Amino acid sequence: MTGRSPDAPLRIALLGLGTVAREVARALTERVNELRLVTGGRELQLVVLGVRDPGRSRGLELPPDLRLTDDLADVAGSPDADVVVELLGGLDPAEGLLRHALESGHGVITANKALLARRGLRLEALARSRELPLRFEAAVGGGIPILGPLASDLAANRWSSVRAILNGTTNYILSAMADQGQPYADVLADAQARGYAEADPAGDVEGRDAADKLAILTRFAFGSWIDVDAIPRAPDGLDGPGRPGISGVTGGDLARAREAGLMIRLLAQASRVDGELRVSVVPTAVATGGGFGRTDGVENRIELRGEPIGRVAFSGPGAGGGATSSAVLGDLIAIARGAGSSWAGLPPAIPARLVADAGRLDGSGPTLRTDTTRYPVLEEQPL
Numbered sequence: 001m002t003g004r005s006p007d008a009p010l011r012i013a014l015l016g017l018g019t020v021a022r023e024v025a026r027a028l029t030e031r032v033n034e035l036r037l038v039t040g041g042r043e044l045q046l047v048v049l050g051v052r053d054p055g056r057s058r059g060l061e062l063p064p065d066l067r068l069t070d071d072l073a074d075v076a077g078s079p080d081a082d083v084v085v086e087l088l089g090g091l092d093p094a095e096g097l098l099r100h101a102l103e104s105g106h107g108v109i110t111a112n113k114a115l116l117a118r119r120g121l122r123l124e125a126l127a128r129s130r131e132l133p134l135r136f137e138a139a140v141g142g143g144i145p146i147l148g149p150l151a152s153d154l155a156a157n158r159w160s161s162v163r164a165i166l167n168g169t170t171n172y173i174l175s176a177m178a179d180q181g182q183p184y185a186d187v188l189a190d191a192q193a194r195g196y197a198e199a200d201p202a203g204d205v206e207g208r209d210a211a212d213k214l215a216i217l218t219r220f221a222f223g224s225w226i227d228v229d230a231i232p233r234a235p236d237g238l239d240g241p242g243r244p245g246i247s248g249v250t251g252g253d254l255a256r257a258r259e260a261g262l263m264i265r266l267l268a269q270a271s272r273v274d275g276e277l278r279v280s281v282v283p284t285a286v287a288t289g290g291g292f293g294r295t296d297g298v299e300n301r302i303e304l305r306g307e308p309i310g311r312v313a314f315s316g317p318g319a320g321g322g323a324t325s326s327a328v329l330g331d332l333i334a335i336a337r338g339a340g341s342s343w344a345g346l347p348p349a350i351p352a353r354l355v356a357d358a359g360r361l362d363g364s365g366p367t368l369r370t371d372t373t374r375y376p377v378l379e380e381q382p383l
């Protein structure tokens, strides 16, 4: 990223051409002049694309002079590019490619929450040591802007809790089960047929995807990269831990909750109590008329409590190629304008003492009410 005029085009290397990358590539080829208006005149120029099979048609018209290759390392280290956008997903080869990009002097943008949740600490250290931007707004909440506001407009706040619905697939399944009275397995099969759930839905329904996003939110709200695998995803039962995520939620659970004016949601929570971080991703009963109860289908919602702001909430489309491309393009525009990493001026991450429990019974979190539901109940004022 060094030695180029600030007015020269920002040359982009793109890794992957799947759901999100296709929408990014489409905008970069079809909206060149429009995007130039918001970068202060700088062109966002797609120069090289790394894909598994360059010969395969993707239902997208790409510029004839665009270089396509299956050599992803060559793309990540390309001397023709200023910034590398990784939209492959997964830990490997994504991490190696991002490290190679940073070591080659490139800024990096990614939507890869699984990678950031597990390797965020060392990727942040590398980007800081190289003084290169590493941005990942799309990794949490899809199209919802949350990391940028936490690192900038809201940076004066001292956060006490983060509560969020972070996975659209599980929220869709719980909404459909409650509305249609269908069992979990039938709704999951329907969600897979409609493309809302993946063929292997375990990462979503067992809460791992929401835990990954919670780990990233925790870094921004509380300053620490935590061990994502230590986040509990199985609700406490009277006879031991239940099944992870929403995989043990039954139609009977939803019906009993509804009678009490409650909905079950997969709630990701992190709170700071006496200097300790308490985290969890478990099914939680929320008021039907509250912010989380009204978050239906594939929407996401993120609420934070802190001083001096009080309570603040963000909601919107948490997934989908178009919505997620909005966040990736926002990161490209930020880099074209000369902005740094997603953490902006926040200090480097510090170690945290993690208590693997979101404070279910600590007075600041939900309380357990076994008379109406076997899940914790979130006592909240509607926002």
Ligand SMILES: NC(=O)c1ccc[n+]([C@@H]2O[C@H](COP(=O)([O-])OP(=O)(O)OC[C@H]3O[C@@H](n4cnc5c(N)ncnc54)[C@H](OP(=O)(O)O)[C@@H]3O)[C@@H](O)[C@H]2O)c1
Pocket (backbone or CB within 6 Å): 015, 016, 017, 018, 019, 020, 021, 050, 051, 052, 053, 072, 087, 088, 089, 090, 092, 093, 111, 112, 113, 114, 138, 139, 142, 318, 319, 320, 321, 324
């Ligand atoms: N989809 C969403 O709504 C969403 C929302 C937020 C964040 N994200 C994140 O965005 C990233 C991309 O997600 P997506 O939904 O766009 O995924 P996707 O549709 O599965 O696309 C992934 C792309 O990467 C390519 N790819 C993967 N591994 C590769 C390898 N080893 N070598 C070459 N090509 C490889 C795939 O190529 P082939 O087509 O040849 O397999 C495909 O083009 C992920 O990190 C995801 O977590 C997605």
